[in-house]
Amino acid sequence: MAWDFETDPEFQKELDWIEDFVRREVEPLDHVLGSAWDVHDDNRNRLVRPLQQQVKERKLWACHLGPDLGGQGYGQVKLALMNEILGRSRFGPSVFGCQAPDSGNGEILAHYGTAAQKERYLFPLLNNEIVSCFSMTEPQGGADPKVFTTRAEKHGGEWVINGEKWFSSNARFASFFIVMAVTDPDHPDPYRRQSMFIVPAETSGVNIIRNTGIGSERIGSHAYMRYENVRVPEDHMLGGRGDGFVVAQTRLGGGRIHHAMRTMGQVRKAFDMMCERALSRESQGQRLSEMQMTQEKIADSWIEMEQFRLLVLRSAWRIDKYKDYRKVRKDIAAVKVMMSRVLRDVASRALQLHGSLGLSTEMPFGDQVLESFHMALADGPTEVHKITVARQVLRDYQPSNEMFPAYHLINQRQQAVERFGGLIDPVEAEFEIGEAV
Numbered sequence: 001m002a003w004d005f006e007t008d009p010e011f012q013k014e015l016d017w018i019e020d021f022v023r024r025e026v027e028p029l030d031h032v033l034g035s036a037w038d039v040h041d042d043n044r045n046r047l048v049r050p051l052q053q054q055v056k057e058r059k060l061w062a063c064h065l066g067p068d069l070g071g072q073g074y075g076q077v078k079l080a081l082m083n084e085i086l087g088r089s090r091f092g093p094s095v096f097g098c099q100a101p102d103s104g105n106g107e108i109l110a111h112y113g114t115a116a117q118k119e120r121y122l123f124p125l126l127n128n129e130i131v132s133c134f135s136m137t138e139p140q141g142g143a144d145p146k147v148f149t150t151r152a153e154k155h156g157g158e159w160v161i162n163g164e165k166w167f168s169s170n171a172r173f174a175s176f177f178i179v180m181a182v183t184d185p186d187h188p189d190p191y192r193r194q195s196m197f198i199v200p201a202e203t204s205g206v207n208i209i210r211n212t213g214i215g216s217e218r219i220g221s222h223a224y225m226r227y228e229n230v231r232v233p234e235d236h237m238l239g240g241r242g243d244g245f246v247v248a249q250t251r252l253g254g255g256r257i258h259h260a261m262r263t264m265g266q267v268r269k270a271f272d273m274m275c276e277r278a279l280s281r282e283s284q285g286q287r288l289s290e291m292q293m294t295q296e297k298i299a300d301s302w303i304e305m306e307q308f309r310l311l312v313l314r315s316a317w318r319i320d321k322y323k324d325y326r327k328v329r330k331d332i333a334a335v336k337v338m339m340s341r342v343l344r345d346v347a348s349r350a351l352q353l354h355g356s357l358g359l360s361t362e363m364p365f366g367d368q369v370l371e372s373f374h375m376a377l378a379d380g381p382t383e384v385h386k387i388t389v390a391r392q393v394l395r396d397y398q399p400s401n402e403m404f405p406a407y408h409l410i411n412q413r414q415q416a417v418e419r420f421g422g423l424i425d426p427v428e429a430e431f432e433i434g435e436a437v
């Protein structure tokens with residue numbers, strides 16, 4: 001009987017330390033610093049580096065990675081429990097060395113990079129001395145990667161990349177890009193036409209057309225990129241020729257579940273504020289918490305939050321168990337669908353319950369609602385993941401060729417009457433079994 005919903009006491013001590021540290025030292029950074037990824041910002045480094053040092057000394061740095069890569073090899077369940085605390089703060093993941101997209105890009109380099117690439121990019125990346133960019137989506141489409149047109153052609157010992165990419169997050173801070181490009185346009189299998197490349201940021205022809213913002217941001221950090229005759233050596237292909245989709249999945253599986261873990265932190269934050277407000281504010285001579293429609297908001301939010309948390313933890317547990325993302329596609333797709341919905345619904349209720357204050361820029365709810373759409377789009381839109389869930393679920397079922405299915409009540413009654421009819425006087429059925437004419 002191996003069901004267990006408890007954290008072992010030793011690790012709980014670490015979680016308690018993390019909770020206190022994040023609330024006291026890390027959350028305040030969100031209010032005074034710019035991007036968590038801007039490793040060139042002296043202000044950021046002055047505040048963030050000493051905190052990172054404390055995390056390293058506590059042996060909580062990049063915990064999801066194995067010791068060979070400088071982590072503790074804690075796996076995904078422990079990372080989930082940590083991330084739901086770190087997700088409260090924009091800076092949390094960077095202070096603990098597990099921020100997206102670097103964590104996923106690191107996985108790609110660890111799997112497919114050469115020794116020299118690991119030395120040059122992976123180790124400084126894992127140490128947060130540099131940050132990286134994943135450049136896959138194109139202006140004409142993201143949900144369907146088969147429409148990508150960015151091309152990589154071989155000239156001598158080099159690949160020459162030409163094309164445009166869209167929403168390449170953190171491009172302006174990145175030291176290198178992981179770029180997906182078409183190498184074999186005529187391959188009969190559309191999933192074998194693209195390959196993955198590592199492109200150093202300083203390479204000639206790597207151009208940012210503009211940095212797109214989200215919501216009211218005028219200048220954001222999601223780059224519209226143009227790669228113009230970008231030349232990289234042959235060994236800068238990650239994985240084999242035509243392996244682009246396989247390599248992308250290496251990072252997207254982990255990336256999606258990590259987003260979900262951090263989203264849990266944001267959901268909890270909105271929920272905590274909602275509860276405090278409900279107990280504090282009065283209207284019509286009554287506390288909001290005493291009104292049934294407020295109670296419904298709190299009850300629905302708690303139930304959705306706990307369901308989500310359990311699904312995230314179970315998915316993390318299955319990743320640790322199988323160590324093969326193909327075996328947990330359904331779980332990860334389900335978590336991906338759920339995270340945006342739960343964040344949007346809980347943050348919206350918290351916003352509503354705070355009235356005009358809730359809608360104002362003086363509270364985080366507007367940003368959280370917008371963030372829920374980030375979660376509904378980045379790493380693939382909700383709709384596509386629902387398709388994955390449904391397809392995976394249906395794999396476990398077989399069609400029936402009968403006119404009426406085996407579970408048709410008439411069939412089932414007939415079988416039961418045949419089995420037990422001699423022993424009992426069966427109760428009358430709601431339907432009549434007529435005589436054949």
Ligand SMILES: Cc1cc2nc3c(=O)[nH]c(=O)nc-3n(C[C@H](O)[C@H](O)[C@H](O)COP(=O)(O)OP(=O)(O)OC[C@H]3O[C@@H](n4cnc5c(N)ncnc54)[C@H](O)[C@@H]3O)c2cc1C
Nearest residue numbers: 134135136137141142143167169374377378379380381383
């Ligand atoms: C904040 C943020 C950060 C991002 N960072 C990166 C990054 O670093 N690197 C990167 O490469 N990309 C990044 N992306 C891009 C992201 O991967 C794409 O937005 C996503 O894949 C969807 O592509 P699209 O935006 O082109 O939408 P489209 O492909 O145009 O889809 C738009 C909508 O059409 C509908 N739709 C599409 N396909 C289907 C379908 N099969 N069934 C039903 N409905 C469908 C859905 O409603 C979908 O939302 C980021 C996106 C966001 C929002």
